[in-house]
Amino acid sequence: MMPARFLLAAAFAVAAGGAAAQEAARLDPDWPCVQRKVPTLTPAAIWTGPAIEEAGDWRDDEEVRELVNLLSQRRVPQDEAEATIESFAEGLPAEERSARLTLLFAGLFDTMNAERSEIIEGIERYARHQKALVETIREQKETVEVSPVGTGSEAEQQLFWNLRIFEERRQSLPYICEVPRLVEQRLFALGRAIGTVVSE
Amino acid sequence: MGVTSRGFAVLFLAGFAAQPAFAYKIFVSNEKSNDVTVLDGDTLEVIDTFEVGQRPRGITVANDGNHLLVAVGDDDTVEVYDTETYERLHTLPSGPDPELFVLHPSGNPLYIANEDDNLVTVVDLENRSMIAEIPVGVEPEGMGVSPDGSVIVNTSETTNMAHFIDTESHEIVANVLVDQRPRFAEFKSDGSEVWVSSEIGGTVSVIDPATHEIKHKIEFDIPGLRPEAIQPVGVRITEDMETAFVALGPANRVAVVDPETYEVLDYLLVGQRVWQLGFSPDESLLFSTNGVSNDISVIDVEDREVTKSVQVGEFPWGVVTTPD
Numbered sequence A: 001m002m003p004a005r006f007l008l009a010a011a012f013a014v015a016a017g018g019a020a021a022q023e024a025a026r027l028d029p030d031w032p033c034v035q036r037k038v039p040t041l042t043p044a045a046i047w048t049g050p051a052i053e054e055a056g057d058w059r060d061d062e063e064v065r066e067l068v069n070l071l072s073q074r075r076v077p078q079d080e081a082e083a084t085i086e087s088f089a090e091g092l093p094a095e096e097r098s099a100r101l102t103l104l105f106a107g108l109f110d111t112m113n114a115e116r117s118e119i120i121e122g123i124e125r126y127a128r129h130q131k132a133l134v135e136t137i138r139e140q141k142e143t144v145e146v147s148p149v150g151t152g153s154e155a156e157q158q159l160f161w162n163l164r165i166f167e168e169r170r171q172s173l174p175y176i177c178e179v180p181r182l183v184e185q186r187l188f189a190l191g192r193a194i195g196t197v198v199s200e
Numbered sequence B: 001m002g003v004t005s006r007g008f009a010v011l012f013l014a015g016f017a018a019q020p021a022f023a024y025k026i027f028v029s030n031e032k033s034n035d036v037t038v039l040d041g042d043t044l045e046v047i048d049t050f051e052v053g054q055r056p057r058g059i060t061v062a063n064d065g066n067h068l069l070v071a072v073g074d075d076d077t078v079e080v081y082d083t084e085t086y087e088r089l090h091t092l093p094s095g096p097d098p099e100l101f102v103l104h105p106s107g108n109p110l111y112i113a114n115e116d117d118n119l120v121t122v123v124d125l126e127n128r129s130m131i132a133e134i135p136v137g138v139e140p141e142g143m144g145v146s147p148d149g150s151v152i153v154n155t156s157e158t159t160n161m162a163h164f165i166d167t168e169s170h171e172i173v174a175n176v177l178v179d180q181r182p183r184f185a186e187f188k189s190d191g192s193e194v195w196v197s198s199e200i201g202g203t204v205s206v207i208d209p210a211t212h213e214i215k216h217k218i219e220f221d222i223p224g225l226r227p228e229a230i231q232p233v234g235v236r237i238t239e240d241m242e243t244a245f246v247a248l249g250p251a252n253r254v255a256v257v258d259p260e261t262y263e264v265l266d267y268l269l270v271g272q273r274v275w276q277l278g279f280s281p282d283e284s285l286l287f288s289t290n291g292v293s294n295d296i297s298v299i300d301v302e303d304r305e306v307t308k309s310v311q312v313g314e315f316p317w318g319v320v321t322t323p324d
Helices: A004-016 A019-027 A062-071 A078-090 A094-143 A154-199 B002-018
Strands: B025-030 B035-040 B046-051 B056-062 B067-072 B077-082 B088-092 B098-103 B110-114 B119-124 B129-135 B140-145 B151-156 B161-166 B172-177 B182-187 B194-198 B203-208 B213-219 B235-237 B244-247 B253-257 B264-269 B274-279 B285-290 B295-300 B305-311 B316-321
Touching: A062 A078, A062 A094, A078 A094, A078 A154, A094 A154, B025 B056, B025 B285, B035 B056, B056 B098, B056 B110, B067 B098, B077 B098, B098 B140, B110 B140, B110 B151, B119 B140, B140 B194, B151 B182, B151 B194, B161 B182, B182 B235, B194 B235, B235 B274, B244 B274, B253 B274, B264 B305, B285 B316, B295 B316
Parallel strands: B056 B316, B140 B182, B274 B316
Antiparallel strands: B025 B035, B025 B316, B035 B046, B056 B067, B067 B077, B077 B088, B098 B110, B110 B119, B119 B129, B140 B151, B151 B161, B161 B172, B182 B194, B194 B203, B203 B213, B235 B244, B244 B253, B253 B264, B274 B285, B285 B295, B295 B305
């Protein structure tokens, strides 16, 4: 069992954060990641094809809707996703090709951008919980007598568990912070693949 | 029979003679995976990956293409590798946190920007010794050298200056204030201009090295993108000064610029967070490192088109090729 004293010191040190986290916190106090917070993506950073605003509603096209549902899932390997895009493009009549591929990108952009924004909101909630937990730990620390071997009262046990939860959440933070980037990476790769077949 | 054999031999040798003796190689430093990806210049496919020190960024080729120099910032050194065997030969005394460097046109010495120590370190490659340490502005990064080797230009990210340094005296001879967070300095091949990119300022300052005055500022505008998403970093100008390219970071594009009129001719969509650029030896191709999509893009210089992207390691940063 890790001594409560050690975990407590670590928790407060982490709450203070490193230089990069402090800079991020200055910009947005609820944002715990080193990565800069970009709440939503812009189609222009990903796509140079026809304007998606003029493409119509992708939800009205059943085939496109099903493809968006499939391709936006990160468990579908990238190679497989790109092959699916190619085969969809090959099956399209020349006069529909550009419009329906643009519709496909519009659907992927809407879906994955929304998913990414939800993840970012989730990270902020997570950070707020961590902050609240630090406050609880601080209050508990003022009232709980920590015994040298860490086997004392129920209150001491509760403090220990709070510290442990805080620490475990802290350790997973770098992985959680990577998730928005993973969605962005996939959206960019899919957009590039669609862009290639649009211009062919 | 003898004639036929000789005929075959002649054809066989002629076939070989038609091929270049050695294809060039492309080396990409991967900042996060702490390795270097090697690609074949003919096939543009990955042929090898080898581990290097921590946080490799600046990368260049020295000693007639036999040595690959890699700045490994978190190990506070520059590593020297054999470009054939990828064996680490030795390290150079780089000073702390080396990020980017430039080689003197004669092949020696090496000028290194030390990001954490506000210094440019001058290192002799032959006897592996430090010749000088030149104090510059805060967070030095970009390094350019004039074609005649008489001047180096260092950019300091926080001081927002381009420092002109005499390579004989190792003294700063001029400081030019540029836009925020200057990242890269590139001379034209005739030495008439040096272009300095400003990542946050969103511009490229064209400086006359004779008068140390900014003669033009190149600005970028991409419909649909917020100005703060356009962050110029890497700059390359062809030897014939016909075309210039500027990497625009999270705009995911490389701008094509006319070096004479400074007009932006096109924006090419490459990969995510494009920072550095490097030409093939004959300058027919340009390679861009795309740090977030973990790939490099291949741009046809004449056609101004992206022809291919190739996955490399994590957070690709710098790119260089061996000579032909």
